[in-house]
Amino acid sequence: xxxxxxxxxxxxxxxxxxxxxxxxxxxxxxxxxxxxxxxxxxxxxxxxxxxxxxxxxxxxxxxxxxxxxxxxxxxxxxxxxxxxxxxxxxxxxxxxxxxxxxxxxxxxxxxxxxxxxxxxxxxxxxxxxxxxxxxxxxxxxxxxxxxxxxxxxxxxxxxxxxxxxxxxxxxxxxxxxxxxxxxxxxxxxxxxxxxxxxxxxxxxxxxxxxxxxxxxxxxxxxxxxxxxxxxxxxxxxxxxxxxxxxxxxxxxxxxxxxxxxxxxxxxxxxxxxxxxxxxxxxxxxxxxxxxxxxxxxxxxxxxxxxxxxxxxxxxxxx
Amino acid sequence: xxxxxxxxxxxxxxxxxxxxxxxxxxxxxxxxxxxxxxxxxxxxxxxxxxxxxxxxxxxxxxxxxxxxxxxxxxxxxxxxxxxxxxxxxxxxxxxxxxxxxxxxxxxxxxxxxxxxxxxxxxxxxxxxxxxxxxxxxxxxxxxxxxxxxxxxxxxxxxxxxxxxxxxxxxxxxxxxxxxxxxxxxxxxxxxxxxxxxxxxxxxxxxxxxxxxxxxxxxxxxxxxxxxxxxxxxxxxxxxxxxxxxxxxxxxxxxxxxxxxxxxxxxxxxxxxxxxxxxxxxxxxxxxxxxxxxxxxxxxxxxxxxxxxxxxxxxxxxxxxxxxxxxxxxxxxxxxxxxxxxxxxxxxxxxxxxxxxxxxxxxxxxxxxxxxxxxxxxxxxxxxxxxxxxxxxxxxxxxxxxxxxxxxxxxxxxxxxxxxxxxxxxxxxxxxxxxxxxxxxxxxxxxxxxxxxxxxxxxxxxxxxxxxxxxxxxxxxxxxxxxxxxxxxxxxxxxxxxxxxxxxxxxxxxxxxxxxxxxxxxxxxxxxxxxxxxx
Numbered sequence: 001x002x003x004x005x006x007x008x009x010x011x012x013x014x015x016x017x018x019x020x021x022x023x024x025x026x027x028x029x030x031x032x033x034x035x036x037x038x039x040x041x042x043x044x045x046x047x048x049x050x051x052x053x054x055x056x057x058x059x060x061x062x063x064x065x066x067x068x069x070x071x072x073x074x075x076x077x078x079x080x081x082x083x084x085x086x087x088x089x090x091x092x093x094x095x096x097x098x099x100x101x102x103x104x105x106x107x108x109x110x111x112x113x114x115x116x117x118x119x120x121x122x123x124x125x126x127x128x129x130x131x132x133x134x135x136x137x138x139x140x141x142x143x144x145x146x147x148x149x150x151x152x153x154x155x156x157x158x159x160x161x162x163x164x165x166x167x168x169x170x171x172x173x174x175x176x177x178x179x180x181x182x183x184x185x186x187x188x189x190x191x192x193x194x195x196x197x198x199x200x201x202x203x204x205x206x207x208x209x210x211x212x213x214x215x216x217x218x219x220x221x222x223x224x225x226x227x228x229x230x231x232x233x234x235x236x237x238x239x240x241x242x243x244x245x246x247x248x249x250x251x252x253x254x255x256x257x258x259x260x261x262x263x264x265x266x267x268x269x270x271x272x273x274x275x276x277x278x279x280x281x282x283x284x285x286x287x288x289x290x291x292x293x294x295x296x297x298x299x300x301x302x303x304x305x306x307x308x309x310x311x312x313x314x315x316x317x318x
Numbered sequence: 319x320x321x322x323x324x325x326x327x328x329x330x331x332x333x334x335x336x337x338x339x340x341x342x343x344x345x346x347x348x349x350x351x352x353x354x355x356x357x358x359x360x361x362x363x364x365x366x367x368x369x370x371x372x373x374x375x376x377x378x379x380x381x382x383x384x385x386x387x388x389x390x391x392x393x394x395x396x397x398x399x400x401x402x403x404x405x406x407x408x409x410x411x412x413x414x415x416x417x418x419x420x421x422x423x424x425x426x427x428x429x430x431x432x433x434x435x436x437x438x439x440x441x442x443x444x445x446x447x448x449x450x451x452x453x454x455x456x457x458x459x460x461x462x463x464x465x466x467x468x469x470x471x472x473x474x475x476x477x478x479x480x481x482x483x484x485x486x487x488x489x490x491x492x493x494x495x496x497x498x499x500x501x502x503x504x505x506x507x508x509x510x511x512x513x514x515x516x517x518x519x520x521x522x523x524x525x526x527x528x529x530x531x532x533x534x535x536x537x538x539x540x541x542x543x544x545x546x547x548x549x550x551x552x553x554x555x556x557x558x559x560x561x562x563x564x565x566x567x568x569x570x571x572x573x574x575x576x577x578x579x580x581x582x583x584x585x586x587x588x589x590x591x592x593x594x595x596x597x598x599x600x601x602x603x604x605x606x607x608x609x610x611x612x613x614x615x616x617x618x619x620x621x622x623x624x625x626x627x628x629x630x631x632x633x634x635x636x637x638x639x640x641x642x643x644x645x646x647x648x649x650x651x652x653x654x655x656x657x658x659x660x661x662x663x664x665x666x667x668x669x670x671x672x673x674x675x676x677x678x679x680x681x682x683x684x685x686x687x688x689x690x691x692x693x694x695x696x697x698x699x700x701x702x703x704x705x706x707x708x709x710x711x712x713x714x715x716x717x718x719x720x721x722x723x724x725x726x727x728x729x730x731x732x733x734x735x736x737x738x739x740x741x742x743x744x745x746x747x748x749x750x751x752x753x754x755x756x757x758x759x760x761x762x763x764x765x766x767x768x769x770x771x772x773x774x775x776x777x778x779x780x781x782x783x784x785x786x787x788x789x790x791x792x793x794x795x796x797x798x799x800x801x802x803x804x805x806x807x808x809x810x811x812x813x814x815x816x817x818x819x820x821x822x823x824x825x826x827x828x829x830x831x832x833x834x835x836x837x838x839x840x841x842x843x844x845x846x847x848x849x850x851x852x
Binding site: 095096097131132133134135136139140156160197198199206216218219221222223226251253255256257 | 782
C-alpha cells in the first residue's frame with residue numbers, strides 16, 4: 001500500500017466497481033460450482049423443469065444408478081430432504097400384483113429413494129391405501145422387502161388417522177379426508193407408476209394422490225377428473241419420481257397381458273406433478289396432455305405447464 | 319392319599335393342546351406355507367373321515383391322522399376326549415359355570431336316567447345319513463363344530479372386543495402413546511389384520527351354545543350323551559388295555575370318585591369302570607382319600623367275561639360289557655327311522671336344481687351336489703380367506719347346506735392372486751388350484767343392474783367396476799355413447815357392460831361399486847361352469 005498514493009475519483013470508482021464485481025461474483029461462486037458439477041442447479045426450483053433418465057439395465061444396480069444420477073441433475077436430494085425431516089414416500093401400490101405386471105411402482109426405485117432419504121438422516125415412511133387388501137399388496141409388490149432392506153417404516157394405513165381438510169379452491173370438492181402422516185410430513189415424495197387407466201385415461205403423479213385420501217373412494221370416481229385436480233391442490237408434493245421403467249398401455253389399472261406392457265426403461269423427475277404427467281402422457285403413451293381432462297383443468301387452474309414444448313427437459317442416459 | 323399329580327399333568331396337556339389349536343387357528347391366515355399343518359384339527363376326527371368317505375363315496379386319505387388317534391384309542395381309551403379335543407376342553411371350562419354342583423348324572427324325580435347310549439344312536443344316524451349321501455356329520459362333529467365356532471364366531475368376537483378397546487384408547491392423549499404400540503403388536507400377532515365379521519355367526523354360535531348349555535343336565539352332557547366322535551372312540555375303547563383299577567381292599571365305597579367323575583364313567587359302588595365313558599382325566603385319582611385307585615395296563619376285556627361290573631342303582635340297566643352299551647332294539651330302530659326321515663327333509667333341496675342355485679361357492683368347489691357331500695363344514699376356508707369373503711350359510715343353500723362356505727361379494731371379493739381356501743380345505747370339497755388357474759376358474763357371472771348403475775341411470779361416468787376387474791383383458795367393457803343428460807346437454811358417457819365369456823365371478827366389481835346399499839353390479843351363480851367349453 002502506497003501511503004502517499006492519491007485517492008482520486010477514478011481510483012475510487014475503480015475500487016467500488018471492483019468490490020461490487022467481486023461481491024456479485026462471490027454470490028455466484030457456489031451456484032457456479034454446482035453448475036460445473038451438476039450441470040443445472042436451478043432445475044429443482046423450476047416447475048417446468050424435468051429430468052428424464054433413460055436406463056440401460058433394469059437390475060437393482062441399474063435402477064439405483066438411474067435414480068441417483070437423476071437426483072443429482074435435480075440438484076441433489078439434499079435440496080429436498082434434510083436431517084430429522086419426516087419424509088413420506090408414496091408409491092402406487094393399488095393392487096395385489098407382482099412388479100412385472102406393471103401395476104405398482106418398481107420396488108428397486110422405491111428402495112433407492114428410501115435408502116437415500118434415510119442416509120440424509122430423515123425419518124422415512126412408505127405408504128399407500130391399496131384397493132386390494134393392504135397386507136397382500138405390500139407383500140406381493142415387494143414393499144415389505146423394500147422397507148426391510150432400507151430400514152424404513154411401512155405404514156399400514158389406519159382408518160382412524162384420516163383428518164378432514166378443506167380443499168383450497170376446490171373444483172368439485174369442498175373437503176377431503178387426508179392421512180395424518182401426510183399432513184405432518186415435511187417432504188412428500190410422490191413415486192407413481194405410469195399406466196393406462198380406464199376412467200382417468202392415464203394414472204400418473206396426480207391420480208396417485210388418491211392413495212392418501214380417506215373415505216369411500218368409489219364415490220370420487222364421479223367427476224373423477226375434477227377430483228384428481230382437487231387431490232393435487234390438497235396434497236402438496238415436493239418431489240415427483242415417476243416410474244416408466246415399464247408401462248401398462250391397455251387394460252389398466254389392474255389387469256393386462258404381458259403384450260400390453262411396454263418397456264421405456266425410463267424415470268421422470270420433477271417438482272410439479274402436472275408437468276410430470278403432461279410429459280409422461282406424451283412421451284410414453286403418445287397421448288396429448290390436453291386431451292386428458294384433469295391435465296386440462298390443472299392447466300386452466302394455473303397449477304402447472306401441460307404444453308410439452310414449454311417444458312425444460314433434461315435428458316440423460318445411464 | 320389324594321394324588322392330584324396326574325390330573326394336573328392332564329390339565330397342563332389339555333391347555334397346551336388347546337393353545338396349539340388356538341394358535342393354529344389364528345395362524346390360519348395369509349401367508350399359509352403348509353396347509354396340511356393348519357388344517358390338522360378336523361382331520362383328527364375319525365367320525366368326519368367316516369361320514370365324509372361314505373357321503374362322498376370316496377375314501378379320503380387326508381384323514382389318516384384320525385386313524386392314528388383311533389389306533390391309540392384302542393390302547394388308551396377315550397384319552398382324546400379328555401386330553402386333546404378342543405370342544406371337550408371348552409366344555410370342561412364352561413361346565414364350571416353352567417354346572418356348579420358337579421352333578422354328572424341326569425336325574426328325573428330323583429331317579430337316575432341313563433343318557434350315555436344316545437351318542438351311539440347319533441353316530442348311527444350320522445353314518446346312515448352319510449350312506450344316503452348326506453353330510454350331517456360335519457354339523458355335529460365336535461372338531462368341525464369347535465373349529466367352525468372358534469373361527470367364525472368366538473375369534474371375531476375376541477378380535478372385535480380388543481380392537482374396540484384400543485380404538486377407544488386411541489383418543490385419550492397420553493394413554494395412546496402406550497396403547498398404540500401394544501395395539502400394533504397385537505394386530506400382527508393375535509388379532510386379525512383386517513376387520514373380520516362372518517355372516518350368520520349367531521347361528522354358528524347358537525349351535526355351540528346349545529352344546530354347552532345341555533350341561534345344565536349333567537357335566538359333559540354332550541360328551542356323555544351326544545358326541546358322535548366320542549361314541550366312535552367309546553366303541554374302540556372297549557379293547558383298551560390302559561384301565562382304571564380299584565383295589566377293593568382299600569376302597570371304602572365312599573363314592574367320592576363317583577361324584578367327581580366328569581363323564582359318569584364309574585359304577586355306582588365306585589369299583590367298576592365303564593371303559594366306553596372313561597376319558598382318562600384322572601380326576602378320580604385326585605378325589606380318592608384311600609389310595610385305592612390306580613391306572614395300569616390290564617389285558618383287554620371287550621366282552622366283560624372277566625370280573626363283574628360294579629353294582630348299579632335301579633333302574634339304570636347299562637349293560638356296560640355286552641354289545642353296544644345301553645343300546646336296545648327300540649333305540650336302534652328309532653335311530654334308523656330318524657335317519658330315514660332326515661334324508662328327505664335335508665335332501666329335498668331346491669339348490670340342487672342348477673337353475674335355482676343362487677349362492678356362490680369358493681373357487682375350486684365341486685358341483686353343488688357333490689360339494690355338499692364333501693364339505694365337512696369346518697370353516698377353515700372362511701378363516702383363511704384374506705378378504706373375509708367366505709361366510710357360513712345358514713339355510714340359504716338348503717338345510718343340508720348349513721354352515722357351508724359362501725362367497726358374499728358385497729362383504730369381500732375373491733382375490734385373483736389367492737388360492738388359499740382351495741389348499742386349506744381338509745377334504746376334497748375344494749380342488750387345490752394354482753394362481754394361474756384363477757383366470758379360468760369361474761365361480762359366478764356379473765351382471766349390471768342398469769336401474770342403479772350410475773352411467774346407465776344418471777348418464778355420468780363412473781367405471782369403478784371396470785377399473786378393478788382383474789381378468790387379463792377386462793370382462794367389463796365400455797361402450798362410448800353420446801346421450802342427452804337431464805340438463806339437456808349432449809354428453810359422452812362410457813357405459814359399462816359385462817362380457818360373460820370373460821367374467822370369472824370374483825365379485826370385486828360388486829364389492830367396490832360406489833352405489834350405496836345394494837351394488838349396481840351383482841354376481842350370480844355361473845351360467846357355465848369352468849372347463850365346460852373349450
